[in-house]
Every structure is written in structure tokens, then in C-alpha cells.
Amino acid sequence: MDSNLSQLPAASVLPEGAAMMRIIRMRRLVGGIWRRITLSCTLAGVVILLLLGFSIVNDAFGAVAVQSKVELAQLTGGRALEALSRTELLALLEANVRTRVLRALDRERPLAMRDAADLRTIVATEIIQPEIVGVYPLSDWLFRREAITTELKAQHPRAELRFRSWLSAQFLGTAMSSQALEAGIRTAILGSCWMLLLTMLIAFPLGIGAALYLEEYTSVCPFDDRSRLGRWLNHLLSRAATLIQVNIYNLAGVPSIIYGMLGLAIFVRALESLTSGRMFGMASAATANGRTILAASLTMALLVLPVVIISTQEALRAVPSSLRQASFGLGATRWQTIWRVVLPSALPGILTGAILAVSRAIGETAPLIVVGASTFILTDPSGPFSRFTVLPIQIYNWTSRPQEEFRAIAAAAIIVLLLLLLITNASAIILRNHMRVKRSSS
Amino acid sequence: MNGEPACVIETRNLQINYGSFCAVKGVNLSIEPRTITALIGPSGCGKSTVLRSLNRMNDLVPGARVDGEVLFYGANLYAPEVDAVQVRRRIGMVFQKPNPFPKSIYENVAYGLRINGWRGTKASLDARVEAALRGAALWDEVKDKLQQSGLALSGGQQQRLCIARALAVEPEVILMDEPCSALDPIATLKIEQLMSELRQHYTIVIVTHNMQQAGRVADYTAFFLMDHDRAGQLIEYGPTSQIFSHPRDARTEAYISGRFG
Numbered sequence A: 001m002d003s004n005l006s007q008l009p010a011a012s013v014l015p016e017g018a019a020m021m022r023i024i025r026m027r028r029l030v031g032g033i034w035r036r037i038t039l040s041c042t043l044a045g046v047v048i049l050l051l052l053g054f055s056i057v058n059d060a061f062g063a064v065a066v067q068s069k070v071e072l073a074q075l076t077g078g079r080a081l082e083a084l085s086r087t088e089l090l091a092l093l094e095a096n097v098r099t100r101v102l103r104a105l106d107r108e109r110p111l112a113m114r115d116a117a118d119l120r121t122i123v124a125t126e127i128i129q130p131e132i133v134g135v136y137p138l139s140d141w142l143f144r145r146e147a148i149t150t151e152l153k154a155q156h157p158r159a160e161l162r163f164r165s166w167l168s169a170q171f172l173g174t175a176m177s178s179q180a181l182e183a184g185i186r187t188a189i190l191g192s193c194w195m196l197l198l199t200m201l202i203a204f205p206l207g208i209g210a211a212l213y214l215e216e217y218t219s220v221c222p223f224d225d226r227s228r229l230g231r232w233l234n235h236l237l238s239r240a241a242t243l244i245q246v247n248i249y250n251l252a253g254v255p256s257i258i259y260g261m262l263g264l265a266i267f268v269r270a271l272e273s274l275t276s277g278r279m280f281g282m283a284s285a286a287t288a289n290g291r292t293i294l295a296a297s298l299t300m301a302l303l304v305l306p307v308v309i310i311s312t313q314e315a316l317r318a319v320p321s322s323l324r325q326a327s328f329g330l331g332a333t334r335w336q337t338i339w340r341v342v343l344p345s346a347l348p349g350i351l352t353g354a355i356l357a358v359s360r361a362i363g364e365t366a367p368l369i370v371v372g373a374s375t376f377i378l379t380d381p382s383g384p385f386s387r388f389t390v391l392p393i394q395i396y397n398w399t400s401r402p403q404e405e406f407r408a409i410a411a412a413a414i415i416v417l418l419l420l421l422l423i424t425n426a427s428a429i430i431l432r433n434h435m436r437v438k439r440s441s442s
Numbered sequence B: 001m002n003g004e005p006a007c008v009i010e011t012r013n014l015q016i017n018y019g020s021f022c023a024v025k026g027v028n029l030s031i032e033p034r035t036i037t038a039l040i041g042p043s044g045c046g047k048s049t050v051l052r053s054l055n056r057m058n059d060l061v062p063g064a065r066v067d068g069e070v071l072f073y074g075a076n077l078y079a080p081e082v083d084a085v086q087v088r089r090r091i092g093m094v095f096q097k098p099n100p101f102p103k104s105i106y107e108n109v110a111y112g113l114r115i116n117g118w119r120g121t122k123a124s125l126d127a128r129v130e131a132a133l134r135g136a137a138l139w140d141e142v143k144d145k146l147q148q149s150g151l152a153l154s155g156g157q158q159q160r161l162c163i164a165r166a167l168a169v170e171p172e173v174i175l176m177d178e179p180c181s182a183l184d185p186i187a188t189l190k191i192e193q194l195m196s197e198l199r200q201h202y203t204i205v206i207v208t209h210n211m212q213q214a215g216r217v218a219d220y221t222a223f224f225l226m227d228h229d230r231a232g233q234l235i236e237y238g239p240t241s242q243i244f245s246h247p248r249d250a251r252t253e254a255y256i257s258g259r260f261g
């Protein structure tokens, strides 16, 4: 070795002096170029995110030009609608609405029994009939106001241009409507919340249970290793566990629409009596066919189950085996070890998986369309056996309409969806950090 | 039972396989009560394997198979009717790397009592925890911070916490697998002193890499060596003084004098 080294002229192997400095400069240059490339990748990501945010906000806020069939001032003589009493409102309706329409409304619910707010809505929709003649995004309202006003004056002289935040308390708090101006997403928010709740209740226990079995129990050889048959059975079991494991990884990648078809076949059709609540005597005409929150949640639980299992398994694997050994060494049973040592240590990691699962479930659309979420529904879900809609379906439905104003409320709904996602994730993260702090300090 | 009744643990023709690989074979050891027995030998010769077989920790290793007998007061630990959980409650273990639970110091010590169905009052649990911590010579250092995490202690303190945790369930035998190999010399010294004290009440079997340590603390020493098929064997077993000063086997002498290993 030594003799070999001394035989070689040093300069021919490693550069020295000026050559060394030149090479160092070159190396630094190359490093700098790569650093800039990674930086620009990050910047590209940031720009894309900003564009996304901008396009959503640009659509969700902006101006709307409304032209009424009858001017409010003409109708009431300058008084605000809110200032009118019930009798005055009723009189207005009698005078201005065709009797056929009035009779239809009366059949729906007697006019005499409706409250003032209800009557005001009818006055607005049947007499004043505000019609959207133009929808302008935020950028137009901020930077091209002059241009759009003159353009509007030319086409619709009576129209009134005003700023509108499509995302508003009214938007959050009201049910669906076919009129963009009145439409809200309360039904969809409640539907999403119900579905998420049930999905988590189904998927988490199942997924964590399966992961525990696969991680903590499959290494146990239940049959006697000394006999030939026992060895063979143990071998068979461990093979089965491997097979299941591989399939779970594959299931995590199956397109969600396939889960939708599975859910349609099993939960909506085959288990209809369960999912429609007939089994418990809770079905009503409105919940027929098993197209209920329960069926959707079961489908969604199936869809996120592989995610929950895999991330829980990873969390369990990260628990040092020395902790398990310590517990066994004190005479703990396997379950005591799992319950008192392994699970508490793995919980933060399991919660991370839960975040992934919830994020996935919140945004899924396709499988829910297949299992029959309603695209237009006026009643709030009241339990697992209700018909329902969810936020992404509402958004999908609105974006597929041709009118501009529906694009705007779709953008507002997207903001709501993102906020919902943010809230669930943030609460899970806070819970997780809280647990970490507690474990490291106590 | 023709062996001496004074024997706590006795192995008879012990052979342990990992799958088809034979890690140790033909081990005959008898361990007397209230003594410290050291298992020494080059690494890979199966010391840990033998130690783990003494309280059935090998059950947890997939593919591990124990043949022969391990007698605990004359009863075979591997008899079909014996539950490994019961064995481990009576034969405790301390590991190479300190492995306290990520719980408070108090809960670390109380853990073994809780899982084994402790039914006493809070006060008696406190007393038991204190006794275990005193037994492990840790009480004075931690009595004011029992609710702090066990992980916040130094390495040596953590290892003594693990000893206290094992003492709390009052085992008869304590197995220690290189308990000092992750510690500095001062912490090692403390553990060694502790072991000498513990010997008054407990039977201790310790695996050690460090021959000086075996010489300092052990009453008996067992020397293991791999033979040519890589299966570990017990070469020589006897009082430490005899093993170190008049080894009967040439291989023992070679190892002791540092000629290999």
C-alpha cells in the first residue's frame, strides 16, 4: 500500500496550486447553478399556488349588475321592503302577482300563515324579479370600473352595478336555490360534515385495528414450531399476511370511481335495507334507494381505509422495538404492550395518517356521484339515513353551469371547502402537537 | 430432580436455533441463588441468545426455537403448561440500551405493577415505587421530579431507572444484557456497585463484553465460544477466580489473556 502511494507522482492524482483553485471555483459554480435550479422549482410552485389563490378569490368576489323587472321604489313608494308590515306585503302580492301563481304558492303553504321574511322573499322573486345582467370578477371591479360602467349603461340602462362578496354569511347559512343570488351551501356543508364524521367513525377503528394486527400479531407464530404441520401452517399464515399487505398497497392506488361502483353495488343496492335505515324502521320516502349519507360514508371509508392502514402501520413500525421488549420483559401480555406502550407512542403518527385520510375524503367527488349524492337538494341532512349533497359535488354542479354567476358562487364554495379542510387539519395537528408535548414533559 | 436444590436456574442440553441456523448448542449451566453469573465470550457466540432463553424473551423472535430444558427451581420453563408472561414476571430483564418508556419516572416504575394487576392503594403504590427506586440507588436523584419524563434523565440514570422498573415487580432473577456498554465509566461503576448490593436479594445473570467487569462483579463466569460451524458452545464454567487464574481449557486462557476475541 505504502510503496504504491509513494510511487505515484502526487500532482497527477490530485491537482495542486492554481489548478486546485480553478477546480474549486468550477465546483462552486456548478453547485450555485443547481441551487438556483432548485430555487426556481420552488418559485414555480409558489407562483402556481398564488395563481390558484388569485383565480379563486378573483371569482369569489367582484361586482354584479342587477336589473329588476319592477323598481322597488316604484312598488313601495320609496320605502324599504323591510319596513312593510305583513298586511302591506300581502296586499302587494295580491295586486301584482297573477292569481294562478298566488294559488300555487298558497297550496304550498297558506300565505296567511307565512311570516314577513317569507313574504318579502316572495315579493322579491315574484314581483321585483331581480335579474343578473352582468358578473364581473374582482380585478375588473378594481381596475376597469369605468369601462364596465359605461358598457353596462349602454346595454342595460336601468341596471345597478354594485360590489358583491359571493362568500358571505348568507351564502353559508342558506340552503340551495336555483337562483345564484339566493343560493347558499348550508346543505352541502352539513352533508360534508356528516359524511366526514361517519367516514372517520368507520374507517379509523377498522384501519387502526387492521394495522395493529398486521404489524403486531402476524409475526407471532400461533402453531407449534416443533411439528412439521405447525411449521407449515405458520408459513402459510405469514404468506397470507404478505399477500394482504401487497394488496393493501395496491388498493391505495385504485381510482376512486371504482370505489364508487363498489359502493353502488354493495352499500346502495345489496345492503339497501341497512343504508336506507329500513332495517331500523327509520326509512322515509325521502331516503329510499339507499342513496344516503351512510352509504356514501361506507364507500368513502372503504376508499380511505388503505391510507389509514398504511400510515398507521408506518407509525407502529417507528415505535422502537426496545420499548416493546421492555414491556414484555416486565411480564406484560401482547395486548397490554400494545395498549400501554405501542399505541401511545404511535398516536402522533397515526394522527398524521388521519389527516391524510380526511383530506382525501373531504375532496372526493366521483365516488359520491356514483353512489347517488343529490346535486340539487333543499333539505338539510338530519342523520345517517338522509339524502345529501357535499361541497365538491355542489362545486362541480355549479361550475358546469353556463351562467357567469354560478362560476362565482362555485369559487366561493371552493373557499369554504378549503377552509373546512384547513380547520380539520389544523385541529388534528394541534391535537398531535399537544400530545407530543404532553408525552415529552410527563 | 437430581440436581442441587440450591439451583435457581439450570439449563440442560440447551440448543437454540434461529430458523435453520443453530446459534448455541449443548449448554449446561446451573446458577445458584444470590450470585452474579457473568456470560463472556466473543461477540456472536450466543450469549444474548442464551440469556434471552432464560426468561423466554426468545418467544418474541420469529423463527427462534429452543430445545432442551431450562429449569427454574426444577420446573421446565418451556413445558407446554407454562405461560411466558408468568416466567417474565419472576425473571426480569435489563437491556443493553437504556429503554425507559416515554412516561414519567413514576409511571415507568409503576408500569410493571399496573400491568400485573396491582390492587393496592395509591399510597402503597407510592411506597413500592420509592422502594424500587431506592433499590436501584436512584431515589435521591429523582425524588423531587418523579413526574418528569424518564427520557430526561442521563444515560446512567436511565439504566438505573430500568433496573428500578425491573425491581418493582420483585423478580427472583434479573437478567442483564451488557447493561453498561452504552454508559460512561462513572455510570458503569455505579451500576456495578448497585449489582453487588442487589446480589444480597436477587440472583443476577449478566452478559458482558468487558472481562474486567466480569472479574470485578461476578461470582461465577461462563465462557462461550463459537465452534467451526458457528454454533456457540459453553466452553468453561466455574467460579470467576478459577476461570481467570486457572482456566482449565486452553481456549479460555487464550481469550482471557486477550489473544483473540
Ligand SMILES: Nc1ncnc2c1ncn2[C@@H]1O[C@H](COP(=O)(O)OP(=O)(O)O)[C@@H](O)[C@H]1O
Pocket: B018, B023, B042, B043, B044, B045, B046, B047, B048, B049, B050, B061
Ligand atoms: N433474531 C435473530 N435472528 C437470527 N439470527 C440471530 C438473531 N439474533 C441473533 N442471531 C444470531 O445468533 C448468533 C448469536 O447471537 P447473539 O446471541 O446476539 O450473540 P452475542 O450476544 O454473544 O454477541 C449470531 O450469529 C447472530 O447472528
Ligand SMILES: [Mg+2]
Pocket: B047, B048, B049, B207
Ligand atoms: Mg449480545
